[in-house]
Amino acid sequence: MTALDRAALSPAEARALFRGGLVTPTAGWSSGFTQANLIIVPKEQAFDVLLFAERNPKPCPILGVLEAGQTTGPLLAGGDIRTDVGRYTVYENGVLVAEPTDLTAWWRDDLVTFIVGCSFTFEAALQQAGIPIAHIEQGRNVPMYRTNRRCASAGSMAGPLVVSMRPIRADRVADAARITARYPAVHGAPVHSGDPADLGIRDLASPDFGDAVTVPDGFVPVFWACGVTPQAAVMESRPPLAIGHAPGHMLITDARDSDYLVP
Structure with a gap:
């Protein structure tokens, strides 16, 4: 697939490729559409992540939140947060234990997903x-x-x-x-x-x-x-479980870049 082909894909088409097993960094994909970082934690840790983002808006600008157990939302209509990123990172007590291409085996009903802006x-x-x-x-x-x-x-x-x-x-x-x-x-x-x-x-x-x-x-x-900042905090703070995107392997959302452009 050429760079022009990647740029021309709709977000839904790109997510379908990742759901099908494609693993690749996403810079240059789905031109005009917003890409995002992920940080996913149990509900017990969700307030701390939200407060961390509030206090550090430059590296952690939150674009959306999926409530505990939710796997889809307005930023990925018809998508699935567990499968629609090419590669994920899974941390247990701050230690990277897996880099799966599908979170289904790791998913829990208490997981809260934060969708964070990406450069x-x-x-x-x-x-x-x-x-x-x-x-x-x-x-x-x-x-x-x-x-x-x-x-x-x-x-x-x-x-x-x-x-x-x-x-x-x-x-x-x-x-x-x-x-x-x-x-x-x-x-x-x-x-x-x-x-x-x-x-x-x-x-x-x-x-x-x-x-x-x-x-x-x-x-x-x-x-x-950079939106990898929350993952660095996870490594240092050592919560029992946290999940992110593999750096550079972003969620391609249905939002448009122009939605976040200020005059």
Whole structure:
């Protein structure tokens, strides 16, 4: 399937492919439609996750919530949250124990699903402005890094800010910041540009999640808050059970990117 084919798929068509077993990062899929992160926890931990998101809206902008036991909702009409993402992560006491392509065996009636904004949403706007997206062009998953910045804790939830990185030509960094700032519901403007060491990142070639990308001469690493942040908090806070999306393997929703664009 070509990049153009992937971009032309409707969200329902894309979800059907993942339900059928396809596993692939989703950057560039279903152009114009919003992609999202997932964090799924038992009802007992749901308030702490909600409060964590409320206190850390930059990395954890909530687009929707499925109540305990619900498997579908307005953002994935006719879909199934247990099967319609290419790959998931399952944590027990903060330890990654499985990366299934289907959550049916893990599902419980007390699980609450939080659908969290994703920076893939604003990538089309960057491309339309003539700003290339390295991980798409290089056929890789977006690189993501834990930082030395701490999120505001909430109940049992505490952890570091996670960021995604895109190399931007030095003379377009201001443009990238201006464009992405118009999407506050999907992380908005960058949190940092320039020296990775300022975020405690030692080596861009060794991301904590995703794949490294080449940073060409004349390009600056630019960092956005990332929706993998709740999973980093899960690893640190060690709830008995938590489920997420495999980083870069997003839920493709029926919402349109334009729904989250502010004037």
